[in-house]
Amino acid sequence: xxxxxxxxxxxxxxxxxxxPTCDATYRFEKPANGERAVCQRCHKVLIAPRRNAxxxxxxxxxxxxxxxxxxxxxxxxxxxxxxxRNAVSILDAALAFSGGPMIFLSLATAALIIFVPLARVILTxxxxxxxxxxxxxxxxxxxxxxxxxxxxxWSMAEIFAIGCAVALVKVADLxxxxxxxxFWMFGVLVVLVVAQDSFMCKWSVWxxxxxxxxxxx
Amino acid sequence: MGxxxxxxxxxxxxxxxxxxxxxxxxxxxxxPLSLQRVWAFWVLGLMCYIPANIYPMLKTRTLFKVxxxxxxxxxxxxxHYGNYGIAAIILIASVVIPLGKFWAVAFLAISVxxxxxxxxxxxxxxYEVVEYIGRWSMIDIFVVAILSALVQLKTLASINPGVxxxxxxxxxxxxxxxxxxxxxxxxxxxxxKDGGPARDER
Numbered sequence: 001x002x003x004x005x006x007x008x009x010x011x012x013x014x015x016x017x018x019x020p021t022c023d024a025t026y027r028f029e030k031p032a033n034g035e036r037a038v039c040q041r042c043h044k045v046l047i048a049p050r051r052n053a054x055x056x057x058x059x060x061x062x063x064x065x066x067x068x069x070x071x072x073x074x075x076x077x078x079x080x081x082x083x084x085r086n087a088v089s090i091l092d093a094a095l096a097f098s099g100g101p102m103i104f105l106s107l108a109t110a111a112l113i114i115f116v117p118l119a120r121v122i123l124t125x126x127x128x129x130x131x132x133x134x135x136x137x138x139x140x141x142x143x144x145x146x147x148x149x150x151x152x153x154w155s156m157a158e159i160f161a162i163g164c165a166v167a168l169v170k171v172a173d174l175x176x177x178x179x180x181x182x183f184w185m186f187g188v189l190v191v192l193v194v195a196q197d198s199f200m201c202k203w204s205v206w207x208x209x210x211x212x213x214x215x216x217x
Numbered sequence: 218m219g220x221x222x223x224x225x226x227x228x229x230x231x232x233x234x235x236x237x238x239x240x241x242x243x244x245x246x247x248x249p250l251s252l253q254r255v256w257a258f259w260v261l262g263l264m265c266y267i268p269a270n271i272y273p274m275l276k277t278r279t280l281f282k283v284x285x286x287x288x289x290x291x292x293x294x295x296x297h298y299g300n301y302g303i304a305a306i307i308l309i310a311s312v313v314i315p316l317g318k319f320w321a322v323a324f325l326a327i328s329v330x331x332x333x334x335x336x337x338x339x340x341x342x343x344y345e346v347v348e349y350i351g352r353w354s355m356i357d358i359f360v361v362a363i364l365s366a367l368v369q370l371k372t373l374a375s376i377n378p379g380v381x382x383x384x385x386x387x388x389x390x391x392x393x394x395x396x397x398x399x400x401x402x403x404x405x406x407x408x409x410k411d412g413g414p415a416r417d418e419r
Contacts, residue, residue: 016229018222022341022405025220025229041405042341046227077367084370088363096366097378105383108390109362112355142240146225153348153393156355162306163359169303170295170360171368206226210239 017203019044047203054132060196061121061128067189068118074182077168081175089182090114090160112156117193120155123148124196131208142209149202158190221246251400255326258395263319265388270312273379275361280372285379288312288357311357311385314350318392321347322399329403340404347396354389358382 017028019039030047031037037047050056075087094110097103127145130138138144164183171177220229221244223237230237234244248254273285286294288311296304321343328340361378368376 016220017227018220018229020222020224020227021401022337023222023402024405025222042338042401077363079367079370081370081373084373086367086369088366093359093363093366096362097382101383102378105358105378105386108386109358113359146240146242149225153352153397156352156359159353159355160359162353163356164363166303166306166356167360167363167367169300170364175368175370175374177367203227206228206239 017046019046048201049204050199050201053199053201053204054128057196057199058125058128058132060192060199061125064121064189064192064196065118065125067185067192068114068121071182071185071189072114074185075180076182076186077164078178078180079171079175080178087180089180090186112154113160116151116155117157120148120151124200127205127209131205137209145205145209152197155193157186157193161186161190247402247406248398248400251398251403252326252329254398255322255395258391258398259319259322259326262388262391262395265384265391266315266319269381269385269388272381272384274357274381274385275364276377276379277374278377279374287381288385307357307360310354314354315388315392318347318351318354318396322392322395325399325404329406337404341401344396344399344401344404351389351393351396354392355386358386358389 015028016025017037018025019042021044022039022042024039024041026037026039026046029037031049033049033051035049036045038045072091073089076090076093078085078087090113091110094113095106097105097109123144126138127141127148130136130141164186168177221232221234222229223240223242223244225242226237226240228237228239230244232246236242237244270288272287274288275286275291277284277286288307292304292307292311295307325340325344325347328335361382364376365378368374
């Protein structure tokens with residue numbers, strides 16, 4: 001008797017979706033592209049599929065990848081005061097806290113503004129490229145996607161951009177400040193990172209990793 | 218209902234399943250130590266926030282003098298120069314937001330145990346705001362990083378980070394961990410326990 005019950009439950013479970021923030025349970029129904037399934041109780045967006053989202057995300061991820069690498073090494077800001085000149089890259093800024101215990105802060109800053117965003121982009125491409133090409137998912141794709149999601153709050157490129165604006169105003173009356181190529185690259189980068197996060201429908205990714213053969217819409 | 222849900226990929230599993238077969242996330246109907254972890258990180262964050270405000274954040278060395286300014290002192294200086302907007306950004310990012318976060322996380326954690334006249338939906342919004350906005354406190358650290366890398370003009374002027382920056386960064390990180398440790402499903406449990414099926418809200 002018990003077996004029957006549990007197998008009945010198994011069939012049912014695939015047709016359920018549970019809101020991760022408030023635990024409300026819904027019967028699963030896939031929304032059409034461009035529509036969104038929203039939790040009625042806490043208004044969290046549960047599913048938001050888009051047409052060709054995978055392709056868009058990969059394109060953006062590729063752009064972000066090259067921009068991060070470029071922005072990290074090219075001069076970012078230059079400063080000029082009474083004949084003294086100084087040009088810094090983002091990597092220099094991140095590694096500004098040197099000496100003593102400050103080195104930890106240096107590493108943390110470098111991670112938050114360069115390495116975490118970079119790692120997320122690489123993981124995203126690793127997970128999504130096979131899925132979009134209708135191939136079986138890459139090895140450890142599930143673990144890779146989990147890692148990428150766990151790093152989401154620690155990717156702080158956009159906050160660094162605002163920090164730049166504040167720093168510029170602080171220095172502006174002390175010396176003449178100029179923008180290097182990396183500054184503009186970083187500006188574009190921030191927009192792309194935000195766009196990438198809003199394209200991504202996590203449920204669709206999980207679903208396609210679980211049912212690799214299923215035709216993506 | 219006899220179901221445990223995966224918080225990472227929203228898939229439902231029969232109660233008692235240990236890890237989610239789809240994404241491998243550990244399944245837990247409610248995080249058992251959620252509130253303890255929230256309070257532990259909260260206290261750590263508060264402890265780091267105090268020295269962050271007492272010690273100097275920036276050491277500015279110009280031609281003849283060395284100036285050390287704390288977070289609030291620095292913002293006041295900027296306001297004196299007439300940049301009220303920037304002073305406001307710094308004050309909001311490094312004083313108002315962190316203090317607001319301490320208050321909000323504490324309120325959420327207490328309201329799970331005790332009843333308040335705040336609807337669940339309000340509390341959910343508060344939680345989402347806290348999670349979203351917490352990262353923005355890092356702004357001050359980044360400003361210090363940019364300034365101290367940029368302003369290194371040999372004898373003329375130089376800016377170096379002060380001790381407070383490390384405490385401030387730690388405080389931001391701990392409060393972020395504290396907010397993440399909070400299991401938002403607890404907000405909705407309180408109502409379900411009070412009678413009436415939880416789903417009939419609205």
